[in-house]
Amino acid sequence: MEEFGDNKMLYLRDTWRQGTMICDVLPINPSSNGVWPEPKFSDPNINVHFWNYTFPHLQMIFLIISFLWQFLHFFLGRLGMIRFTSHMLTGVLLSKSLLKENSAARRFFSTEDYKEIVFRLTGACSYMMFWFLMGVKMDMGLIRTTGRKAITIGISSVLLSTLVCSVIFFGNLRDVGTKNSDHTLNSLETVVIYSIQCLSSFPVVGNLLCELRLQNSELGRLAMSSAVISDFSTSVLASALIFMKELKDEQTRLGSVFIGDVIAGNRPLKRAAIVVLFVCLAIYVFRPLMFYIVKQTPSGRPVKAIYLTTIIVMVSGSAILANWCKQSIFMGPFILGLAVPHGPPLGSAIIQKYESAIFGTFIPFFVASSSTEIDISALFDWEDLSAIILIMITSFVVKFILTTVPALFYRMPMEDCFALSLIMSFKGIFELGAYALAYQRGSVRPETFTVACLYITLNSAIIPPILRYLYDPSRMYAGYEKRNMQHLKQNSELRILSCMYRTEDISPMINLLEATCPSRESPVASYVLHLMELIGQANPIFISHKLQTRRTEETSYSNNVLVSFEKFRKDFYGSVFVSIYTALSMPDTMHGDICMLALNNTTSLILLPFHQTWSADGSALISNNNMIRNLNKSVLDVAPCSVGIFVYRSSSGRRTINDTVSNLSSYNICMIFLGGKDDREAVTLATRMARDPRINITVVRMITTDENARENSEWDKMLDDELLREVKSNTLVDIFYSEKAVEDASETSGLLKSMVSDFDMFIVGRGKGKKSVFTDGLEEWSEFKELGIIGDLLTSQDFNCQASVLVIQQQQLMI
Numbered sequence: 080m081e082e083f084g085d086n087k088m089l090y091l092r093d094t095w096r097q098g099t100m101i102c103d104v105l106p107i108n109p110s111s112n113g114v115w116p117e118p119k120f121s122d123p124n125i126n127v128h129f130w131n132y133t134f135p136h137l138q139m140i141f142l143i144i145s146f147l148w149q150f151l152h153f154f155l156g157r158l159g160m161i162r163f164t165s166h167m168l169t170g171v172l173l174s175k176s177l178l179k180e181n182s183a184a185r186r187f188f189s190t191e192d193y194k195e196i197v198f199r200l201t202g203a204c205s206y207m208m209f210w211f212l213m214g215v216k217m218d219m220g221l222i223r224t225t226g227r228k229a230i231t232i233g234i235s236s237v238l239l240s241t242l243v244c245s246v247i248f249f250g251n252l253r254d255v256g257t258k259n260s261d262h263t264l265n266s267l268e269t270v271v272i273y274s275i276q277c278l279s280s281f282p283v284v285g286n287l288l289c290e291l292r293l294q295n296s297e298l299g300r301l302a303m304s305s306a307v308i309s310d311f312s313t314s315v316l317a318s319a320l321i322f323m324k325e326l327k328d329e330q331t332r333l334g335s336v337f338i339g340d341v342i343a344g345n346r347p348l349k350r351a352a353i354v355v356l357f358v359c360l361a362i363y364v365f366r367p368l369m370f371y372i373v374k375q376t377p378s379g380r381p382v383k384a385i386y387l388t389t390i391i392v393m394v395s396g397s398a399i400l401a402n403w404c405k406q407s408i409f410m411g412p413f414i415l416g417l418a419v420p421h422g423p424p425l426g427s428a429i430i431q432k433y434e435s436a437i438f439g440t441f442i443p444f445f446v447a448s449s450s451t452e453i454d455i456s457a458l459f460d461w462e463d464l465s466a467i468i469l470i471m472i473t474s475f476v477v478k479f480i481l482t483t484v485p486a487l488f489y490r491m492p493m494e495d496c497f498a499l500s501l502i503m504s505f506k507g508i509f510e511l512g513a514y515a516l517a518y519q520r521g522s523v524r525p526e527t528f529t530v531a532c533l534y535i536t537l538n539s540a541i542i543p544p545i546l547r548y549l550y551d552p553s554r555m556y557a558g559y560e561k562r563n564m565q566h567l568k569q570n571s572e573l574r575i576l577s578c579m580y581r582t583e584d585i586s587p588m589i590n591l592l593e594a595t596c597p598s599r600e601s602p603v604a605s606y607v608l609h610l611m612e613l614i615g616q617a618n619p620i621f622i623s624h625k626l627q628t629r630r631t632e633e634t635s636y637s638n639n640v641l642v643s644f645e646k647f648r649k650d651f652y653g654s655v656f657v658s659i660y661t662a663l664s665m666p667d668t669m670h671g672d673i674c675m676l677a678l679n680n681t682t683s684l685i686l687l688p689f690h691q692t693w694s695a696d697g698s699a700l701i702s703n704n705n706m707i708r709n710l711n712k713s714v715l716d717v718a719p720c721s722v723g724i725f726v727y728r729s730s731s732g733r734r735t736i737n738d739t740v741s742n743l744s745s746y747n748i749c750m751i752f753l754g755g756k757d758d759r760e761a762v763t764l765a766t767r768m769a770r771d772p773r774i775n776i777t778v779v780r781m782i783t784t785d786e787n788a789r790e791n792s793e794w795d796k797m798l799d800d801e802l803l804r805e806v807k808s809n810t811l812v813d814i815f816y817s818e819k820a821v822e823d824a825s826e827t828s829g830l831l832k833s834m835v836s837d838f839d840m841f842i843v844g845r846g847k848g849k850k851s852v853f854t855d856g857l858e859e860w861s862e863f864k865e866l867g868i869i870g871d872l873l874t875s876q877d878f879n880c881q882a883s884v885l886v887i888q889q890q891q892l893m894i
Contacts, residue, residue: 133197140188140198144169144447145440159544161290163507166443167536170450188451202448203408205441206512207398210409212434213282214416215426217307229301231485233308236503237279240478244273247473268523269470272531275513276474276506278313281306283507291546292667294619297675298495298550302502309503314410350404357400358414365393366418373425382428390419390429407516427614446508449515453529461526471534478504498550506538562720563890564683565763565802572656573597573767574604574682578673580707584688585643587727591686591885592647594746594840595764596771597654604656605647606680608673609640611663612706619664621672666706670713678719684764685718687711689726689866689874712865715845715888721760724865726874726884745775749838751831751869752780753853754799757844760889762802765842769812777815777838778806781830781853783822827853831872835880843869845888 152165171177178185248269284306288294294303372386397411419426458464482500491499511532518528567573573595577588588607597603613619624641641659648657658680662672677685690707693700715722750765752758762778769776780803807816821827845867846854854868861871870886872878 136187137197137201141440141444144173144443147172148443148447155540159547160540161287161543163286163446164536164539164543166446167450167511167532167539169443170447170532171453171536173447174451174453176453176455198448201441202445203398204395205437205445206508207394207409207412208433208437209442209445209508210282211394211412211416212430212437213285214413215419215421215429216285217281217417217421226304228485228489229304230308231489232301232482232499232503233279233305234312235485236305236478236482237277237309237313240474240481241274241277243477243481244277244474247477248273248470268467268527271514271517271522272467272470272527273474275510275517275531276471277478278510278513279306279309279503280507280509281310283505283509284502286507287502287505287543289665291543292665293546293550294665294668296550296668296671298498298502300619302499305499305503353400354404354406357397357404357411361414361418365415366420369419369425373420376424380424382424386425387429387432390415391433409512423614430614442508446511449511450532452518452525453532454525455529455533457526458529463526464530467527467530471530475504494549498546501542501546501549504538505542506535511535561890562681562683563760564721564767565760565889567683570601572602572604573684574606574680576606576608576673576677576680576682576685578608578610578685578687579640580610580688580704581692581702582639583692585640587725587883588686588688589643589647590727591725592655593651594748594768594771594774596768596774597651598770599653601767601770602654602656603651604680604682605644605658606676606682607640607644607657607659608676609659609661610669610672610710611661613663613665619662619668619672621663622661624659624661666710669710670717673714674717674719682720685714685720685722687714687722687724689724691726693728708863708865715847715865718888719890721890722888723764724870724886726866726870726886728881728883746773746840747775747777747838748840748842749777749779749834750842752778752799752803753844753846753849753851753869755795755844755846755849756798756889757846757849757867757887759798759802759844761842761844761885761887762806764885764887766806766809766812766814769814775815776812777817778803779834780816780818781821781827782818783820783852821853823852824855824857827869828857828872831869832878835873835878835882838882840883840885841873841880842885842887843867843873845870845886847888 148162148165148169151168152160152162155165155168156162173188175185178188281303284302285294288299288302293299372382376382394412394415397415398408399411401411402408419429479500482503483496486496486499487493514523514528514531514535517523518525523531564573575592575595577592579585579588592603592605595603640661644657644659648655660676662669662676664672673685676682687710688707690704690711691700692702711724715724748765748768750761752762765776765778768774803816806814819830821830845865846869847867857868857872861868862875863871866874866884866886870884873880873882873884
């Protein structure tokens with residue numbers, strides 16, 4: 080130790096190699112003195128570059144891995160691959176295959192000093208937190224509510240396929256645990272390989288479905304339920320096998336329990352008892368504490384940081400306990416994750432706080448660091464390569480068949496059966512972690528580990544694009560039958576699916592449903608869907624409040640919706656049927672819930688609230704939610720029936736049709752008719768509304784005197800004329816019909832401006848893809864394409880329109 084300079088600072092190198100020894104200085108200084116430390120010294124053992132310190136070294140590796148996998152995913156994502164494939168390829172790029180031993184780059188990514196321990200610990204913590212978060216997202220209620228189909232597929236896909244593989248490879252298994260053969264390790268490798276190949280992990284399946292946006296589809300729900308069953312059964316089986324192995328290794332007799340011959344110490348029976356005690360504590364102590372935290376958190380307020388920090392400390396302790404009990408390190412955090420109530424407020428708070436860092440930075444680090452031992456060059460002359468590949472392929476085929484057969488037994492379409500089998504056969508981070516653990520414990524050779532990692536990479540690269548090709552959930556919503564209002568029989572029941580995203584959508588939607596004039600002769604079936612964003616759990620939830628017999632974990636969904644629509648049903652008793660649902664799903668897949676519910680209930684119209692809301696006087700914009708806008712556009716693209724987007728604004732302080740009675744006035748609605756199927760659908764709805772004596776309907780048809788400017792087909796014009804002739808001759812309703820001569824788009828805009836203050840609501844057709852002299856040139860100025868040209872004009876700020884606007888798109892038939 081030597082003093083330098085007036086400031087008497089000590090500069091010591093933390094770690095250096097001297098001969099065959101690695102020398103360390105304690106206490107270790109993990110942080111550097113900066114990129115350009117001053118002063119510089121002549122002794123090379125004293126001057127230390129900043130990357131030789133632990134934290135800067137680790138940060139640089141994180142930076143390199145993050146850059147590489149995002150660079151790769153920029154290209155591979157366009158081929159339909161998921162992020163995990165890019166993580167694996169990053170590991171291959173940083174492995175022995177490309178970075179040769181003793182090279183500077185290899186030493187940088189795989190050190191031989193204390194920093195390697197830090198790297199492994201960081202990877203272990205990443206894996207631990209991943210399993211904890213997946214436990215938080217997982218809904219154990221799926222096990223209680225899973226049907227026979229999911230149970231059969233889950234058990235057949237994992238347990239039965241493992242049993243069949245054991246029979247197939249029985250000849251190789253005869254020497255396991257014996258001393259008669261030199262191939263015992265190879266036999267153990269066989270068991271490890273086909274056991275891991277036959278697994279279907281819920282986190283892996285859930286992550287795949289989430290990236291493919293299939294978790295909300297019927298196939299996705301079935302796959303997730305099957306994965307939960309397989310995960311639960313294999314976890315119990317794996318824990319039992321580990322216990323039996325430890326029991327055999329320590330030669331502890333099971334009968335000793337009954338004769339009091341158990342010796343104190345870390346014996347298998349003691350470990351098993353601690354595992355059982357830990358599970359009981361998680362269920363009966365930890366979980367009630369989580370509900371206590373939920374109760375202590377006021378509605379709409381964030382969970383206190385001290386609670387979240389305490390939970391993470393307990394997660395770390397559970398990992399240490401699981402490792403001490405000879406269980407996998409993720410078992411403890413996963414059990415604690417399951418004990419945390421999923422969804423808001425606690426589950427959502429944990430996911431929002433940690434998910435981005437874990438999935439965006441730490442998991443790529445774990446995957447890449449686990450793959451650094453891949454050495455492709457060692458496979459060129461390896462004599463067991465073909466045997467290992469054969470075992471993997473055979474296991475895949477067995478699992479694929481035993482997943483397909485039960486699905487076919489339940490009469491699923493062949494394409495869906497193949498897609499489900501591919502989902503259950505997908506390999507991801509769980510399988511990588513299992514192979515890494517087996518390699519670390521010497522259960523598989525380095526060459527086997529290399530083959531396994533390459534197989535996982537190939538598997539994750541091929542299956543997602545095939546799934547995108549095989550299964551398109553939107554095709555099930557395709558309209559081959561006419562499900563719209565125009566083709567309904569007279570006085571038949573009108574089935575409407577009303578969607579709500581926010582509390583402020585309730586009153587406008589009820590107001591609109593009242594305007595459809597429900598009666599005993601022509602009733603309205605209102606299917607109400609409250610859509611909520613899925614946060615803090617992996618599996619989407621779909622609740623039918625009519626069928627709901629229990630409260631989900633004491634969480635009450637859609638109370639305001641239930642109360643409001645129950646009152647609406649009572650007000651129109653005998654004329655309105657109300658069925659309320661709640662769907663919690665990812666924003667990208669919410670349209671699947673909407674379309675599936677509309678398809679199952681054969682609705683004629685889906686009503687969607689606009690993504691913008693205004694103040695009571697209509698002068699100020701309150702909210703502008705792009706997520707809702709994207710959802711509305713997705714529904715318009717794939718809906719199995721007609722769709723209406725409702726832009727609600729208060730009109731002179733009148734919020735409901737009932738208010739017009741007290742004001743001794745009428746609710747004035749104007750339908751703008753340009754021609755085409757969307758306008759015909761809008762006229763049909765306006766005609767139904769005209770049955771209500773409180774509503775005055777005006778139909779304004781735009782016409783042109785220039786015969787050459789008419790761009791409607793003769794067939795469309797004939798249908799338009801016929802429908803309007805029926806409207807004018809209908810004696811049951813009182814509709815004011817007028818025609819306005821318009822020569823160009825500027826006259827259209829002027830006409831609409833002159834009308835906006837005369838009506839409480841406008842009904843227009845969307846007119847997608849329809850060209851007309853009335854709107855020629857206006858499309859370029861449209862801000863909201865989903866509203867059509869006329870709807871966009873009426874909602875634009877230039878018009879200062881205080882009336883509500885309902886934009887109708889008729890069902891898009893596939894024939």
